[in-house]
Amino acid sequence: xxxxxxxxxxxxxxxxxxxxxxxxxxxxxxxxxxxxxxxxxxxxxxxxxxxxxxxxxxxxxxxxxxxxxxxxxxxxxxxxxxxxxxxxxxxxxxxxxxxxxxxxxxxxxxxxxxxxxxxxxxxxxxxxxxxxxxxxxxxxxxxxxxxxxxxxxxxxxxxxxxxxxxxxxxxxxxxxxxxxxxxxxxxxxxxxxxxxxxxxxxxxxxxxxxxxxxxxxxxxxxxxxxxxxxxxxxxxxxxxxxxxxxxxxxxxxxxxxxxxxxxxxxxxxxxxxxxxxxxxxxxxxxxxxxxxxxxxxxxxxxxxxxxxxxxxxxxxxxxxxxxxxxxxxxxxxxxxxxxxxxxxxxxxxxx
Amino acid sequence: xxxxxxxxxxxxxxxxxxxxxxxxxxxxxxxxxxxxxxxxxxxxxxxxxxxxxxxxxxxxxxxxxxxxxxxxxxxxxxxxxxxxxxxxxxxxxxxxxxxxxxxxxxxxxxxxxxxxxxxxxxxxxxxxxxxxxxxxxxxxxxxxxxxxxxxxxxxxxxxxxxxxxxxxxxxxxxxxxxxxxxxxxxxxxxxxxxxxxxxxxxxxxxxxxxxxxxxxxxxxxxxxxxxxxxxxxxxxxxxxxxxxxxxxxxxxxxxxxxxxxxxxxxxxxxxxxxxxxxxxxxxxxxxxxxxxxxxxxxxxxxxxxxxxxxxxxxxxxxxxxxxxxxxxxxxxxxxxxxxxxxxxxxxxxxx
Numbered sequence: 001x002x003x004x005x006x007x008x009x010x011x012x013x014x015x016x017x018x019x020x021x022x023x024x025x026x027x028x029x030x031x032x033x034x035x036x037x038x039x040x041x042x043x044x045x046x047x048x049x050x051x052x053x054x055x056x057x058x059x060x061x062x063x064x065x066x067x068x069x070x071x072x073x074x075x076x077x078x079x080x081x082x083x084x085x086x087x088x089x090x091x092x093x094x095x096x097x098x099x100x101x102x103x104x105x106x107x108x109x110x111x112x113x114x115x116x117x118x119x120x121x122x123x124x125x126x127x128x129x130x131x132x133x134x135x136x137x138x139x140x141x142x143x144x145x146x147x148x149x150x151x152x153x154x155x156x157x158x159x160x161x162x163x164x165x166x167x168x169x170x171x172x173x174x175x176x177x178x179x180x181x182x183x184x185x186x187x188x189x190x191x192x193x194x195x196x197x198x199x200x201x202x203x204x205x206x207x208x209x210x211x212x213x214x215x216x217x218x219x220x221x222x223x224x225x226x227x228x229x230x231x232x233x234x235x236x237x238x239x240x241x242x243x244x245x246x247x248x249x250x251x252x253x254x255x256x257x258x259x260x261x262x263x264x265x266x267x268x269x270x271x272x273x274x275x276x277x278x279x280x281x282x283x284x285x286x287x288x289x290x291x292x293x294x295x296x297x298x299x300x301x302x303x304x305x306x307x308x309x310x311x312x313x314x315x316x317x318x319x320x321x322x323x324x325x326x327x328x329x330x331x332x333x334x335x336x337x338x339x340x341x342x343x344x345x346x347x348x349x350x351x
Numbered sequence: 352x353x354x355x356x357x358x359x360x361x362x363x364x365x366x367x368x369x370x371x372x373x374x375x376x377x378x379x380x381x382x383x384x385x386x387x388x389x390x391x392x393x394x395x396x397x398x399x400x401x402x403x404x405x406x407x408x409x410x411x412x413x414x415x416x417x418x419x420x421x422x423x424x425x426x427x428x429x430x431x432x433x434x435x436x437x438x439x440x441x442x443x444x445x446x447x448x449x450x451x452x453x454x455x456x457x458x459x460x461x462x463x464x465x466x467x468x469x470x471x472x473x474x475x476x477x478x479x480x481x482x483x484x485x486x487x488x489x490x491x492x493x494x495x496x497x498x499x500x501x502x503x504x505x506x507x508x509x510x511x512x513x514x515x516x517x518x519x520x521x522x523x524x525x526x527x528x529x530x531x532x533x534x535x536x537x538x539x540x541x542x543x544x545x546x547x548x549x550x551x552x553x554x555x556x557x558x559x560x561x562x563x564x565x566x567x568x569x570x571x572x573x574x575x576x577x578x579x580x581x582x583x584x585x586x587x588x589x590x591x592x593x594x595x596x597x598x599x600x601x602x603x604x605x606x607x608x609x610x611x612x613x614x615x616x617x618x619x620x621x622x623x624x625x626x627x628x629x630x631x632x633x634x635x636x637x638x639x640x641x642x643x644x645x646x647x648x649x650x651x652x653x654x655x656x657x658x659x660x661x662x663x664x665x666x667x668x669x670x671x672x673x674x675x676x677x678x679x680x681x682x683x684x685x686x687x688x689x690x691x692x693x694x695x696x697x698x699x700x701x702x
Contacts, residue, residue: 009701152608152673171522172541186609190523190541192571193562193670200674211544220543220571222698223691257503258537319544322503323551340574341702344695347573350360351692 001144001164003205004060004121007031008337009222011207012329013232014064014124015175015241015316016040021049023240023329025056030333033228035062035124043107043114050118062122062146063115067130067180068108074292082288086296089280089312095303102298104291112137122146127268128180129161146207148178150187155198155206157181165205167230168198172211174233174318176270177261184261184269192224199225213320215339219347222340231336233318238329246310256321265301265314267293276311352495352515354556355411355472358382359688360573362558363680364583365415365475366526366592366667367391372400374591374680376407381684384579386413386475394458394465401469413473413497414466418481418531419459425643433639437647440631440663446654453649455642463488473497478619479531480512497558499529501538506549506557508532516556518581519549523562525584525669527621528612535612535620543575550576564674566690570698573691582687584669589680597661607672616652616665618644627662 012019012027014037024034036053038046046063053061083101090097112134115123123138124146130138138145139162147163149155155166169178170191179187191210199206208221209230221229236243236251243251250256250273260274264281267290272278277300287293304312327335363370363378365388375385387404389397397414404412434452441448463485466474474489475497481489489496490513498514500506506517520529521542530538542561550557559572560581572580587594587602594602601607601624611625615632618641623629628651638644655663678686 170541170543171539172544186611188522188539189670190521190543190562192521192542192568193523193564193674196565196567197671197673211541213544214547216547216575217543219574219698219702222701223570223574223694224567225694260537319540320548322548323544337702343574343576344699344702347570348695348699350573351570351688351695 001139003165003227004144006033006060008333009228010218010333010336011035011228011230012235013209013230014062015232015236018236018241018243020240020242021052021056023235023238024061025053026240026329027235027333028057028059028061030330031059032333033060033062033122035064035122036120038063038111038115039066039126041111043110046111046114046118050114050120060121062124063118063120064124064126065111065115067125067128068291070106070108072104072106072291074289079288079292082286082293083296085281085286086300089277089300093300093303093309093312095300101292102295104295116141119143124148124167126176126178129158129163132161135162149198150177150179150194151182151189152194152197152201154179154181155202159202159204165207166198166202167207167209168195168226170194170208170210172319173209174259174271174321175316176266176268179269192220195221195224195226211318211320213318213323215336215341216343217320218336218340219343233316233321234324234332235329237324237326238332240329244305244308244313246305246308246313247315250310250315251317251321251324252326256317259317259319259321263287263293265294265297266290270314270316271318273315273317275315277313352490354516354578355495357384357411359684360579361569361684361687362386362579362581363586364560364581365413366583366587369587369592369594371591371593372403372407374586374589375412376404377589377591377680378586378684379408379410379412381681382410383684384411384413384473386415386473387471389414389462389466390417390477392462394461397462397465397469401465401471411472413475414469414471415475415477416462416466418476418479419642420479421457421459423455423457423642425640430639430643433637433644434647436632436637437651440628440651443627444651444654444660444663446651452643453646455646467492470494475499475518477527477529480509480514483512486513500549501528501530501545502533502540503545503548503552505530505532506553510553510555516558517549517553518558518560519546519577521545521559521561523670524560525610525622525672526667527617527619530620543571546572546575546577562669562671564669564671566687566692567694568671569687569691570694584667584672585675585683586680588675588677589683591680595656595659595664597656597659597664598666601661601666602668602672602675603677607668610668610670610672614638614644616645616648617641621665621667622669624666624668626666628664
């Protein structure tokens with residue numbers, strides 16, 4: 001299946017908890033491909049936000065899910081230990097420790113159904129490969145499927161499963177690593193090296209993600225063979241994003257020059273600015289597997305965000321975060337395209 | 352000072368132990384900037400190879416050194432323990448264990464003098480910043496100084512010291528990390544994110560290094576704002592390189608898709624293909640600091656290379672290694688420039 005055509009080669013990376021319908025619609029209306037992050041949405045929210053998106057734009061858009069393998073299972077002792085460890089952070093914030101740990105909700109199949117019913121032009125996904133039946137349903141619906149790969153082996157696995165396109169996620173990317181075959185620390189390949197290898201190995205349309213913060217990066221991604229460049233962190237500063245004021249303040253400070261991979265918030269590796277939370281919860285023995293850790297830390301993150309405290313929230317940021325500028329999303333899209341065009345003309349003169 | 356002009360924006364990354372005078376000269380003659388790796392050469396060898404290089408090409412060339420801080424000091428117990436640990440690998444190879452550990456030779460000041468006398472157009476360096484007096488001597492000689500940075504902070508430190516240009520070394524790069532301010536694991540920034548930030552922060556001429564394996568990467572590097580792209584691993588397969596047959600065999604195998612950072616060989620972090628040596632020597636307590644570890648492992652590496660055994664040699668490779676093709680160096684230069692031009696024309700049509 002061919003990648004739905006959009007006017008400019010800029011993709012809004014799916015950002016759960018940050019990308020509002022307004023942000024996704026603004027990117028689409030500016031000619032880019034907006035992707036709604038639905039992993040943290042209920043099936044009802046997916047239906048409502050999908051419908052709202054359709055009402056706001058006639059342009060193509062995508063919806064992203066995490067690929068899950070319910071029923072979720074974890075050892076009680078592991079969960080109890082992680083719960084106790086998170087309790088020490090609740091104590092630091094003066095929050096009461098729940099008697100029992102919050103448990104992840106299993107609504108994965110219903111999420112898939114909701115995405116299918118929302119009929120996005122693109123179904124993108126992270127953390128694995130949907131089962132054959134699910135992929136077949138999207139194919140029958142005429143939806144382009146777009147899987148996330150952090151290694152060439154993952155890209156080949158996606159192609160062999162019949163996925164239509166690949167997001168090649170370099171090690172620079174903010175937030176969750178999409179890694180699903182090898183260990184994360186064996187799957188940290190920079191975008192400039194990963195993209196051409198994925199292009200060559202799969203022959204599929206490839207979208208480059210990771211470390212792309214302005215139009216120079218967009219031009220670089222296209223030169224590497226990508227069909228478009230996905231930007232995430234750059235859009236966190238847009239007024240349409242639901243980024244918390246505490247997070248925005250960190251993103252515009254010198255602190256954003258240094259990011260780390262952490263499993264503290266969700267149980268899965270993700271890149272962000274280190275803070276009290278990541279420093280306190282770094283021993284693998286203290287962390288429950290995803291999605292248990294994610295469910296247990298949610299109230300702490302929400303409370304800290306509400307009180308403007310950056311030390312107990314996930315400060316997701318990619319390595320190009322210092323290149324971000326506060327602008328409305330449509331202006332960001334237009335600016336990076338202008339910058340990309342200027343970069344290409346400059347390089348053409350140099351070569 | 353302005354970067355000496357060379358015809359095509361391709362730099363041969365300095366590769367100690369691999370880059371022969373013939374390889375450096377071939378890159379220069381093809382219009383790129385060849386850099387002779389002199390860190391492992393004696394002052395006499397620097398003089399001889401510098402003279403040979405001058406006789407082989409009238410084009411600009413560079414010489415690279417490691418910035419050292421002699422006198423070298425390490426705790427005897429640390430060195431003795433590392434020596435014993437390396438001894439277990441000698442036993443695996445049937446090699447006798449020396450009674451006392453080999454010690455690093457201190458000829459750093461004489462190396463600096465030798466480079467100055469060789470009058471290269473470019474003096475590039477790694478692992479730090481030369482003292483002010485040394486930089487002043489190169490300035491007086493009209494030599495362009497080019498320091499290696501793996502973070503924006505290092506790039507700014509180089510500029511503040513009066514260095515003329517910066518090699519921005521992304522996390523993808525093969526062999527030694529140039530990191531000299533923060534810890535290596537806090538200084539692993541991908542090339543696509545690092546280069547534009549270094550360009551913006553310094554205003555100096557920047558050469559991009561790391562993860563660039565063909566002309567798509569060269570075009571990407573230029574789009575990011577670099578004046579040229581440095582390629583290393585790609586040239587290891589050139590017949591002019593002194594890459595061992597065992598190393599060449601690994602570089603052309605599937606094994607090269609996975610690389611790791613290891614301190615096992617030299618005491619400094621470097622990227623290469625994992626083997627028996629990197630698996631056996633990975634506990635930081637088993638490794639002496641650079642250059643002690645480097646001196647102690649040399650005989651093992653040399654013996655293994657001589658016998659064609661890839662398991663006990665440093666199999667340096669960057670993350671773009673799978674893109675390398677066996678070609679004479681001049682053909683590599685011409686091919687990647689052609690590929691870069693084609694990439695730019697393709698991107699121009701897409702934007």
